[in-house]
Amino acid sequence: MSLDREEPNYFGAGPALLPTSVLQQAAKDLINYDNIGIGAGEISHRSKAGTSIIDQTKNSIKELLNVPDTHEVFFLQGGGTTGFSSIVANLSAAYIKKHQKIGTPYYVIDGTWSKKSFEEAERLGFNPKVIVNSKEIDGKFGTIPSVDKWNIPKNLDDISFIYYCDNETVNGVEFREFPFDKFPNVEIVADMSSNFLSKPVDVSKYGLIFAGAQKNVGVSGVSIYIIKKSLLQQASADELKKLGQHVVPIAFDYPTVVNNNSAYNTIPTFTVHIVNLVLKNLIEKGGLKAQEAENIEKSNLLYSILDKYPTVFNMPVEKSARSRMNIVFTIKDGSLDNEFIKEAENAKLSGLKGHRSVGGMRASLYNAVTLKSTKLLCEFVEDFAKKHQ
Amino acid sequence: MSLDREEPNYFGAGPALLPTSVLQQAAKDLINYDNIGIGAGEISHRSKAGTSIIDQTKNSIKELLNVPDTHEVFFLQGGGTTGFSSIVANLSAAYIKKHQKIGTPYYVIDGTWSKKSFEEAERLGFNPKVIVNSKEIDGKFGTIPSVDKWNIPKNLDDISFIYYCDNETVNGVEFREFPFDKFPNVEIVADMSSNFLSKPVDVSKYGLIFAGAQKNVGVSGVSIYIIKKSLLQQASADELKKLGQHVVPIAFDYPTVVNNNSAYNTIPTFTVHIVNLVLKNLIEKGGLKAQEAENIEKSNLLYSILDKYPTVFNMPVEKSARSRMNIVFTIKDGSLDNEFIKEAENAKLSGLKGHRSVGGMRASLYNAVTLKSTKLLCEFVEDFAKKHQ
Numbered sequence: 001m002s003l004d005r006e007e008p009n010y011f012g013a014g015p016a017l018l019p020t021s022v023l024q025q026a027a028k029d030l031i032n033y034d035n036i037g038i039g040a041g042e043i044s045h046r047s048k049a050g051t052s053i054i055d056q057t058k059n060s061i062k063e064l065l066n067v068p069d070t071h072e073v074f075f076l077q078g079g080g081t082t083g084f085s086s087i088v089a090n091l092s093a094a095y096i097k098k099h100q101k102i103g104t105p106y107y108v109i110d111g112t113w114s115k116k117s118f119e120e121a122e123r124l125g126f127n128p129k130v131i132v133n134s135k136e137i138d139g140k141f142g143t144i145p146s147v148d149k150w151n152i153p154k155n156l157d158d159i160s161f162i163y164y165c166d167n168e169t170v171n172g173v174e175f176r177e178f179p180f181d182k183f184p185n186v187e188i189v190a191d192m193s194s195n196f197l198s199k200p201v202d203v204s205k206y207g208l209i210f211a212g213a214q215k216n217v218g219v220s221g222v223s224i225y226i227i228k229k230s231l232l233q234q235a236s237a238d239e240l241k242k243l244g245q246h247v248v249p250i251a252f253d254y255p256t257v258v259n260n261n262s263a264y265n266t267i268p269t270f271t272v273h274i275v276n277l278v279l280k281n282l283i284e285k286g287g288l289k290a291q292e293a294e295n296i297e298k299s300n301l302l303y304s305i306l307d308k309y310p311t312v313f314n315m316p317v318e319k320s321a322r323s324r325m326n327i328v329f330t331i332k333d334g335s336l337d338n339e340f341i342k343e344a345e346n347a348k349l350s351g352l353k354g355h356r357s358v359g360g361m362r363a364s365l366y367n368a369v370t371l372k373s374t375k376l377l378c379e380f381v382e383d384f385a386k387k388h389q
Numbered sequence: 390m391s392l393d394r395e396e397p398n399y400f401g402a403g404p405a406l407l408p409t410s411v412l413q414q415a416a417k418d419l420i421n422y423d424n425i426g427i428g429a430g431e432i433s434h435r436s437k438a439g440t441s442i443i444d445q446t447k448n449s450i451k452e453l454l455n456v457p458d459t460h461e462v463f464f465l466q467g468g469g470t471t472g473f474s475s476i477v478a479n480l481s482a483a484y485i486k487k488h489q490k491i492g493t494p495y496y497v498i499d500g501t502w503s504k505k506s507f508e509e510a511e512r513l514g515f516n517p518k519v520i521v522n523s524k525e526i527d528g529k530f531g532t533i534p535s536v537d538k539w540n541i542p543k544n545l546d547d548i549s550f551i552y553y554c555d556n557e558t559v560n561g562v563e564f565r566e567f568p569f570d571k572f573p574n575v576e577i578v579a580d581m582s583s584n585f586l587s588k589p590v591d592v593s594k595y596g597l598i599f600a601g602a603q604k605n606v607g608v609s610g611v612s613i614y615i616i617k618k619s620l621l622q623q624a625s626a627d628e629l630k631k632l633g634q635h636v637v638p639i640a641f642d643y644p645t646v647v648n649n650n651s652a653y654n655t656i657p658t659f660t661v662h663i664v665n666l667v668l669k670n671l672i673e674k675g676g677l678k679a680q681e682a683e684n685i686e687k688s689n690l691l692y693s694i695l696d697k698y699p700t701v702f703n704m705p706v707e708k709s710a711r712s713r714m715n716i717v718f719t720i721k722d723g724s725l726d727n728e729f730i731k732e733a734e735n736a737k738l739s740g741l742k743g744h745r746s747v748g749g750m751r752a753s754l755y756n757a758v759t760l761k762s763t764k765l766l767c768e769f770v771e772d773f774a775k776k777h778q
Contacts, residue, residue: 003392005421015431015658020420023428027416031409032394037739039412041608041663042404044740077466077610078640081654085638123626124636214655219430221466221610221657237512247513247635249474251467265470266603268610269404271657274430350426356435 003027009373012351013169013326014194015214017368022277029273041270045263053273054262060279064197064288067226068204075262075272076223076252079212080193083223084117087163087189087208088126089248093234094187095160102243103160106153109133110175111141111168112357113191118163124246129153131162134173141171144321147179161187161207167195169215170355172328172362173321178205187231195325196224197282198367199292207231215325216367218275221268225254232258282367291367298365298374299324305378309385316360330360333388337361340384347380349373392416398762401740402558402715403583404603406757411666418662430659434652442662443651449668453586453677456615457593464651464661465612465641468601469582472612473506476552476578476597477515478637482623483576484549491632492549495542498522499564500530500557501746502580507552513635518542520551523562530560533710536568550576550596556584558604559744561717561751562710567594576620584714585613586671587756588681596620604714605756607664610657614643621647671756680756687754687763688713694767698774705749719749722777726750729773736769738762 003024010017026040033040036049043049058073067073076082088105095103105128107118121128132150135141153159162183167174174195180188187207196211203209207228214220232255237247250256251265282291303322306313306329314330317323331337340361344352354360365374392413399406415429422429425438432438447462456462465471477494484492494517496507510517521539524530542548551572556563563584569577576596585600592598596617603609621644626636639645640654671680692711695702695718703719706712720726729750733741743749754763 003417003420006426008427010427010431012431012433015433015655017427017431023420023430027419028392030416030419031392031412037395037737038397038399038406041412042399042401042406044401044404045609046745077471079655081640082466082638085640120639123639125630212655219657219659220434220655221660241514244633249471249638249641250509250512251470251474252638266404266468266601266609268608268657268660270608271610271660348426351433 007370007373009349009376010351011349011363011365011369011377013355013362013364015220016216016364016366018218018274018278019281019368022274022281025277026274030270039270040273043269045267045269050263050269051261053269053276054267057272057276057279060276060283061224061226064279064283065201065203065226070229071203071226072229072232072258074225074227074254074258075267076225076257077221077268079214079220079223080113080191081116082252083191083210083212084120085124086248086252086254087210088121088124088128089246089252090234090254091161091187091189091208091231092126092245093240093248094231096235096239096243096245097233099157102245104129104158105160106131106162108162108164109135110144110165111171111173112355113168113170113193114163114165117165117191126246140316141168141173142316142321143318144173144175147182156183156186159186161189163189163191165191167192167323167325169194169326170358172317172323172326174323174325176320178202180205187228195323197288197291198295198325200288213271213275217278219271221271222275224275227254227258294371295324295365295367298369298371299327301374301378302327302363302365302381305381305385309389312385312389325364325366327363327365328354328358328360330354336388343384344380347376349377349380396759396762398738398765399740400738400752400754400758400766402744402751402753404609405605405753405755407607407663407667408670408757411663411670414666415663419659422662428659429662432658434656434658439652439658440650442658442665443656446661446665446668449665449672450613450615453668453672454590454592454615459618460592460615461618461621461647463614463616463643463647464656465614465646466610466657468603468609468612469502469580470505471641472580472599472601473509474513475637475641475643476599477510477513477517478635478641479623479643480550480576480578480597480620481515481634482629482637483620485624485628485632485634486622488546491634493518493547494549495520495551497551497553498524499533499554500560500562501744502557502559502582503552503554506554506580515635529705530557530562531705531710532707533562533564536571541571545572545575548575550578552578552580554580556581556712556714558583558715559747561706561712561715563712563714565709567591569594576617584712586677586680587684587714589677602660602664606667608660610660611664613664616643616647683760684713684754684756687758687760688716690763690767691716691752691754691770694770694774698778701774701778714753714755716752716754717743717747717749719743725777732773733769736765738766738769
């Protein structure tokens with residue numbers, strides 16, 4: 001039975017491509033992990049081998065991101081959507097514990113996913129507020145407005161946390177800098193699902209960073225959380241009920257999860273192991289600085305080709321806010337969309353359709369997308385542009 | 390790279406053994422699924438291939454269990470623990486929608502897992518009640534008390550649902566019959582995590598059946614739900630908040646999940662695909678009647694050997710309540726526990742340690758454990774008994 005494949009040129013936005021060598025090792029480990037006679041999906045999450053997979057994965061994240069001792073790494077099932085619910089619940093409970101009153105969560109809405117996260121906080125009854133909504137500024141989530149345009153509340157002490165999405169997968173916008181230096185005492189929460197481990201990050205600035213695995217670091221089914229340890233001090237379920245606050249389901253109660261080394265409930269061990277293998281591969285490749293340099297090179301290549309043909313392509317995102325992970329563009333003559341996709345597939349370039357909510361095209365250049373694939377895409381884009389300019 | 394392994398004799402309680410042939414196919418599909426050039430973990434859950442994996446898996450469950458048109462199948466991330474939280478929330482919201490008042494959930498506590506489920510309902514503020522707690526009857530969760538010993542409430546209309554665990558993995562007790570014929574109009578919820586698809590079940594009798602995949606049907610990370618469609622009519626989040634009721638996180642809101650064919654949030658496609666392959670294999674092997682016959686044969690073999698040496702082994706579970714999946718026993722001379730485990734491992738029989746909360750031994754004879762493995766275990770147990778009787 002062959003485990004080979006032709007190297008794919010796949011630009012899907014996630015679940016996304018993974019390195020073939022990682023998948024081959026994972027495939028082998030699915031049958032017989034570390035010569036123990038059974039596969040990584042069959043072992044108990046509380047066995048020595050299971051615990052070792054969790055610990056190895058945690059340690060690789062700590063190593064890659066230089067996670068300080070003030071912070072802890074843990075894993076949860078699910079992706080962004082489960083995170084939206086559990087984050088607002090846990091961080092609100094941490095605020096109540098510390099301040100003995102209910103705080104207000106503030107959201108930077110810079111695209112589809114941060115908007116969904118805000119809506120979930122509303123739905124669960126946390127009365128969140130919007131600190132800025134970039135669509136109200138440019139009509140299309142194509143910008144990241146500077147802090148002077150934000151509705152900053154007078155009393156920063158009432159803020160339970162400020163939430164933002166560091167890279168908006170659907171809209172193709174990404175923060176270039178940490179924008180919260182004006183709020184030194186406010187807990188900052190970042191959804192880094194689609195740019196996690198694509199670049200170095202100063203973890204110490206964050207209350208919480210979270211990321212679904214299925215972009216840069218694995219398959220869907222698990223999320224990585226990095227939390228400031230002080231935020232694990234939370235009001236109890238009984239205290240929250242008395243205050244009429246939503247109580248988080250036990251499997252998503254961060255203190256419980258951390259106290260049980262991410263195995264309070266049955267962790268998806270094989271899924272975590274894929275992350276484990278991706279991270280080892282990333283460390284071997286030179287870590288985050290090397291990866292960031294490659295990601296800059298790849299995205300610059302593609303943006304420069306797209307910019308070269310302004311009569312053919314429309315670039316909806318402001319230059320300063322362009323994502324290195326998700327390059328979105330539309331073809332000015334919308335009737336050419338199908339031709340673009342079809343010809344790309346003939347050239348073995350796939351996964352280029354934009355998100356169904358915005359249309360157009362999107363090329364995701366995650367860590368596993370090679371420079372070679374990117375160059376093939378650039379050549380195709382240039383050929384297409386020359387034909388239609 | 391070899392995908393072979395010596396057939397394991399593994400009796401772990403879950404995550405559990407899977408058929409080697411299924412894992413080999415899954416390993417191949419992790420690299421290149423259905424010749425599309427990328428693996429099943431890399432495709433979008435909304436692509437044609439991704440949707441097909443979800444649909445195939447749903448259809449196999451419908452086929453194996455003859456799921457009637459009144460019921461729907463869906464998938465959620467997580468296992469039993471996430472189920473405990475979402476079930477009480479969704480079924481309470483369904484009761485409120487139908488009766489325009491808050492109902493009371495009733496729990497049959499027949500072991501560790503149903504107890505945890507009850508505790509989570511309490512923690513979330515649903516004020517559940519106990520209809521029977523078998524530990525209060527025999528002091529050890531080793532029995533299933535007959536219905537005449539239950540605390541049945543006078544007004545059955547107030548019951549939002551009755552919850553029970555059909556097979557208690559830790560304690561080794563299993564219901565032989567559906568015990569709720571006295572409650573024809575009450576919604577019955579069954580946790581079948583550890584005996585799902587081990588035998589035919591009359592789905593029409595249940596409001597909800599759920600099962601984590603990681604025992605009989607897959608690896609950890611996904612759960613299967615079969616719900617009566619009428620229970621998808623639920624009070625809205627706003628209505629629930631007005632009543633001071635817990636609102637379920639959106640990723641676990643059953644109507645939302647069903648309306649989006651289990652892909653409202655990113656479903657763990659590769660994990661679902663493993664279930665898909667296990668089910669196809671089960672259908673090929675002859676379906677649930679054949680599987681049940683094999684499971685009866687395996688468990689009878691082991692129980693009969695254990696019963697044959699009453700001076701060596703203690704059987705904590707009443708005969709009529711014995712599980713066919715999880716055979717629990719202790720060695721009367723507790724000082725022999727380590728010797729038993731060590732000698733078993735020398736004989737390449739592993740995963741036999743009892744749950745940490747109860748100690749002793751536990752041999753799990755899930756679908757993937759072969760008759761051959763079971764016979765090897767029986768021989769070992771008999772040799773051990775003869776040496777120590």
